[in-house]
Amino acid sequence: MNKGPWTLLKVTVAVIYLFILGPILITAAVAFNGTNRSFFPPRGFSLRWWGEAFAPQWVQPLMFSLELAALTAVIATAIGVPLAFAFQRYDFPGKTIVRTITLGPLILPTLVTGIALLQFLTVIGLGRWLGYWALLIGHVIICLPFSVRTIAISLQAMPGSVEQAAANLGAGPLSVLRYVTFPIIMPGIFAGMAFAFIHSFTDINMSLFIAKPGQRPVTVAIMSFLDFGFAPTLAALSILSLLIPLVLIAVLGRFVGIGNFLYQEQGRG
Amino acid sequence: MAEPALKLDKLVKRFGTHAAVDGIDLAVAPGEFVTLLGPSGCGKTTTLNLIAGFLAPDGGHIQLGGRMVENLPPFQRDLGMVFQDYALFPHMTVADNVAFGLKMRKVAKGEISARVAEALALVKLDGFGARRPNQLSGGQRQRVALARALVIRPTMLLLDEPLSNLDLKLREEMRTEISSLQRRLGIATVFVTHDQGEALTMSDRIAVMRDGMIEQIGAPAEIYERPATRFVAGFIGSINMVPAKVDAIEGGAVRLATPAGPARARIDGVSAGAGVTLTVRPERLKLGPGAPADAVAWQARVERVVYTGARLEVQLALADGSSAMAEATNDGSTRFTAGQTTTLWFRPEDAWVIRESA
Numbered sequence: 001m002n003k004g005p006w007t008l009l010k011v012t013v014a015v016i017y018l019f020i021l022g023p024i025l026i027t028a029a030v031a032f033n034g035t036n037r038s039f040f041p042p043r044g045f046s047l048r049w050w051g052e053a054f055a056p057q058w059v060q061p062l063m064f065s066l067e068l069a070a071l072t073a074v075i076a077t078a079i080g081v082p083l084a085f086a087f088q089r090y091d092f093p094g095k096t097i098v099r100t101i102t103l104g105p106l107i108l109p110t111l112v113t114g115i116a117l118l119q120f121l122t123v124i125g126l127g128r129w130l131g132y133w134a135l136l137i138g139h140v141i142i143c144l145p146f147s148v149r150t151i152a153i154s155l156q157a158m159p160g161s162v163e164q165a166a167a168n169l170g171a172g173p174l175s176v177l178r179y180v181t182f183p184i185i186m187p188g189i190f191a192g193m194a195f196a197f198i199h200s201f202t203d204i205n206m207s208l209f210i211a212k213p214g215q216r217p218v219t220v221a222i223m224s225f226l227d228f229g230f231a232p233t234l235a236a237l238s239i240l241s242l243l244i245p246l247v248l249i250a251v252l253g254r255f256v257g258i259g260n261f262l263y264q265e266q267g268r269g
Numbered sequence: 270m271a272e273p274a275l276k277l278d279k280l281v282k283r284f285g286t287h288a289a290v291d292g293i294d295l296a297v298a299p300g301e302f303v304t305l306l307g308p309s310g311c312g313k314t315t316t317l318n319l320i321a322g323f324l325a326p327d328g329g330h331i332q333l334g335g336r337m338v339e340n341l342p343p344f345q346r347d348l349g350m351v352f353q354d355y356a357l358f359p360h361m362t363v364a365d366n367v368a369f370g371l372k373m374r375k376v377a378k379g380e381i382s383a384r385v386a387e388a389l390a391l392v393k394l395d396g397f398g399a400r401r402p403n404q405l406s407g408g409q410r411q412r413v414a415l416a417r418a419l420v421i422r423p424t425m426l427l428l429d430e431p432l433s434n435l436d437l438k439l440r441e442e443m444r445t446e447i448s449s450l451q452r453r454l455g456i457a458t459v460f461v462t463h464d465q466g467e468a469l470t471m472s473d474r475i476a477v478m479r480d481g482m483i484e485q486i487g488a489p490a491e492i493y494e495r496p497a498t499r500f501v502a503g504f505i506g507s508i509n510m511v512p513a514k515v516d517a518i519e520g521g522a523v524r525l526a527t528p529a530g531p532a533r534a535r536i537d538g539v540s541a542g543a544g545v546t547l548t549v550r551p552e553r554l555k556l557g558p559g560a561p562a563d564a565v566a567w568q569a570r571v572e573r574v575v576y577t578g579a580r581l582e583v584q585l586a587l588a589d590g591s592s593a594m595a596e597a598t599n600d601g602s603t604r605f606t607a608g609q610t611t612t613l614w615f616r617p618e619d620a621w622v623i624r625e626s627a
Contacts, residue, residue, distance in 0.1 A: 161356035164323050167343040168350045169370035169421060175344075179369070183360045 024242065031235035038230050049232040058237055061221040065201055066244070068217060072139040073147075073197035079140070080147030080192055087148070088155045106145045110205035113142060118209045131212035138206040143199045147192035154188020155181075190256040198245045272335040274299045274425050274457030275320065281328035282315050282481075289315040291481030292329070297425075300455040302448070306468040307478035308504070313461045316478075317429055320459065322346050334424050344373070349418030349456075350427040353434065355410045357402040363389070363413050364398030370421035388420035389413075391450070408439045415447070419454065426451065426458040432467060444471055465505045469493065477501045494550075499625050502548050509554065509593045512626060513547040515539050522617060528589035530567040536622040544626030553619035554595035556583060557603065560614035569593065569613040574605045581605070585613060 026040050034044015052058070086092070087099050105113055117138050121129055129137075158181070166180040167173075182189075204219040211220050218241055222234055275297040282290040290312045297303045305313040318324045320331060322343035331339045338346050349370075358366050364385050371381045389395055392412035402410055411431060418426060428447070432440045448471045451458050462468055468475045469489045476486040477500075485497040496502035499510060513525040513532065518541060525532045525547055532547055539545060560566045568588055575582040576599075583595045583605050595613065597603055605611070 159354055159356060161352040161354055162358060164321070164343070165350065165352060165356035165417075166358070166369065167323075168321055168346075168348060169417065170344050170347075170373035171369070172342075172344050175373060180358055184358075 024239075027235045028239050031232055031239055033232045033235075036232065038232050038235060049236045052233045053236040053240055058218070058221065058233070061216050061218040062237075062240070064215060065217040065219070065241075068135065068139060069197045069201040071136060072143050072200040073193045075136070075140050076143040076147040076196040077151075077189060077193045080144060080151050080196075081189060083144075083148050084151035084155055088152050102148055103145045105142045106149075110142055110203065111208075114138060114206040114209040117141070117206075130210060132215055134210045135207060135215070135217075138210050139200045139203065142203065142206055143196035146195035146199055147189075150192035150195055151185065151188050154185040154191075157188075158184050187256050190252055194248060194252050197248065201241075201245060271299055273297055273332070274301070274334060275459065276332040277316070277320070277329065278332070279329040280316065280319060280326055280331065282312075282319055282324060283327045288481050290319065290326075293481075293483055295476060295483065295486070297457050297459060299457055302451055302458045302460065302471060302473045304460045304462060304468040304472040304475045305478055306462060306465065306475050306504075307484075308463060311478040312481040313463075313478050314429060315481075317427055317459060317461050321348055321350055321427055347421070347424050348427055349421060349423035349425070351411075351414045351418050351429065351431045353430040355402075355414040355431075355434075357410055357413055357417075359402055361401075362398060363394070363400050363402065363405070366402065366413055367398075367417045367420050370417065374421065384420055388416040391419065392416045407435050408443060411435065411443060415450070419450075419456075423456070426456050428458060428460040430462055431460075432462070433464070440467075447471065469505070477504060495621055496548070496623065499546055499623055502546075502621075502623060507551050507594060507596075509549045509551065510623075511547045511587075511591070511593075513545050513622070515541050515543045515545060517541055523622070525622075528591065529587035529593075530565075532565045532620065533563075533617045534565075534620040534622045535617060536624075539622075539624060543624070546623040546625055548621045548623060549615050549619060551582070551594045551596035553615055554593070555614050556595055556597065556605065556611050558612065560612065561616065564614045564616050565620070566612050566614040569611055571605050571607055571609045571611060573607055585611075587613075 029042050030038045030040050031049050032045055032047070033039055033042040033049065034046045083102060087095065087102075117134065118130070121127055121134055126134075162184065163176050163180055166176045171179060201217075202219065203217070204223060207217045207220050208223070211217060216224075218237070222237060222241075225231070225234060273296040275295070277293050277295040280290055280293040280295075281288060293312075293316060295303070305316055307313050315324065319326050319339075322338070322341060326339055329339075330337060333346065333348070358369065361369070364382075367385045367388050368381050371384060376384070385398065386395070389398060392415050394409060394412050394416065397405070397409065397413075402413065405413065414431070431447070432443055435443060444467060460467075460471065469492075472489055474486060474488055475492045477484045477492060479500050485492060485501045487495075492501060493505055496505070496508075502508050502510065511527045511529055511532075513527040516524040516526045516531070518524075518539075519533075521537070522533050522535050523539060525534060525545070527547055534547060536545070556569075569585040571583060572586050572592065573584040575584065579599055581597045581599050581603075583597060585593045585595060587593055593613070597605075
């Protein structure tokens with residue numbers, strides 16, 4: 001066998017890993033600087049930046065982001081489940097249009113969606129909604145495609161005969177949903193919820209336009225603070241923000257088995 | 270006769286303008302094993318889905334044990350069905366899969382576990398209750414699906430190509446197993462397949478379907494030996510078909526003119542001059558000397574001999590250049606070589622005439 005292409009592939013993968021993991025590792029190291037500048041390699045050793053990351057100034061936006069992401073994920077899932085069923089199972093007039101609009105935010109720049117939502121709310125006289133409610137609406141809009149798509153994929157991956165078998169064995173439509181369909185697509189629903197959560201938690205484009213001072217997600221807070229330079233506090237905070245979605249995925253992966261949905265486009269049958 | 274287990278009356282199902290099932294009449298007696306056989310797209314699976322209630326008919330009636338069911342949803346029809354992909358519930362154990370139908374019927378817990386154990390024993394899967402479907406082999410999944418369908422003691426069993434996903438050896442084992450189980454339980458069964466071997470070995474009767482209609486229905490031997498149409502003749506087994514014209518009628522037999530030579534065969538109710546098709550199965554065609562006086566004998570040239578072990582398939586060219594095939598037992602008594610000219614013969618009672626011209 002020709003080893004050339006394999007070597008090239010291995011090198012490419014190694015380089016990709018380097019560029020994914022390198023920045024994270026450097027940021028983590030920077031957060032332990034003994035000085036108040038972001039040196040790498042760190043000069044001295046100190047945990048004070050981690051302490052500062054837990055100051056109210058940062059904990060408040062962090063909690064706000066968590067709350068917003070959790071609520072967004074729940075709402076996106078609640079809307080996403082019936083939408084996915086509708087797209088996957090039924091034909092109705094305007095289906096293509098509805099689906100295109102729902103999945104639109106996947107391809108539209110969020111920045112544009114954000115500005116558009118800001119304009120729209122102002123024009124229709126709901127400018128006073130700007131802030132929390134507008135932020136929630138915006139986040140649901142941009143997170144909905146993730147839950148819809150993931151749930152639709154899990155529905156598609158389920159063989160139709162399983163539901164027919166349940167009906168054949170005496171299960172009415174509601175029992176089929178309860179005992180067969182939902183248990184089988186549950187990993188997909190949780191995966192969709194996780195995607196929505198992460199997408200909301202990491203969003204800055206939408207929040208930048210719509211968040212009000214005092215109700216800022218942590219991404220916006222970090223962004224504003226960057227005007228004063230990259231302090232080691234930000235490094236610590238960044239690592240914290242990174243850990244939250246990672247822990248969420250790990251927990252869901254452990255208990256619900258969402259791994260298949262995160263790492264490939266096919267669910268289990 | 271007792272009330273049929275299943276009766277289809279002028280059943281019709283259209284998809285758009287295409288009639289997938291185009292007026293089917295069928296009665297299945299209690300305990301009878303009926304196979305719907307046909308090529309893909311002939312409407313056999315659609316018919317099964319209509320019986321199960323997954324599709325609503327556009328016309329006609331379905332009766333189960335004398336009860337009209339075409340307006341009942343699938344979960345009220347009380348049928349046991351085995352699907353081509355088994356359709357086991359992946360999130361449940363084997364025992365929970367089998368118990369599902371009983372739970373839906375609100376059977377008491379104690380009885381459920383007893384009946385699940387009994388059903389698993391029936392399909393020789395004792396002790397597999399705690400496993401998940403993905404820990405089973407194809408054949409074992411098949412048995413679970415069968416147990417799950419039988420445990421509810423359905424009025425009827427529906428089998429949708431249940432053997433097509435198994436490998437050859439397993440398929441033959443399951444054939445016998447399903448057949449003997451069905452006979453032992455005496456449960457009326459409709460079996461859908463495109464495999465003629467399965468149909469011939471398992472069925473009490475076979476309904477050969479084509480373009481949404483039943484082309485012929487009868488016992489396996491009748492379908493094989495007395496096919497009603499050229500389609501049925503050609504779909505099941507190999508067959509030699511020669512276009513023929515009725516020359517004269519002599520009592521119970523007719524004299525035929527064919528491009529390969531004159532022939533005689535038994536058929537009633539045709540008139541002289543009618544165009545028909547003379548058919549002979551390869552295993553009924555003999556080669557060489559030894560033809561009795563009343564046999565039909567033609568000249569033929571051996572084109573090729575295909576050695577299949579126990580049998581020899583001899584491909585022949587007839588007088589008009591058309592081809593025929595004879596099958597001989599490889600008993601050591603006969604040797605054929607390509608190019609040799611020989612006599613091909615068959616007794617009139619080994620031929621079968623189809624009232625359809627080519």
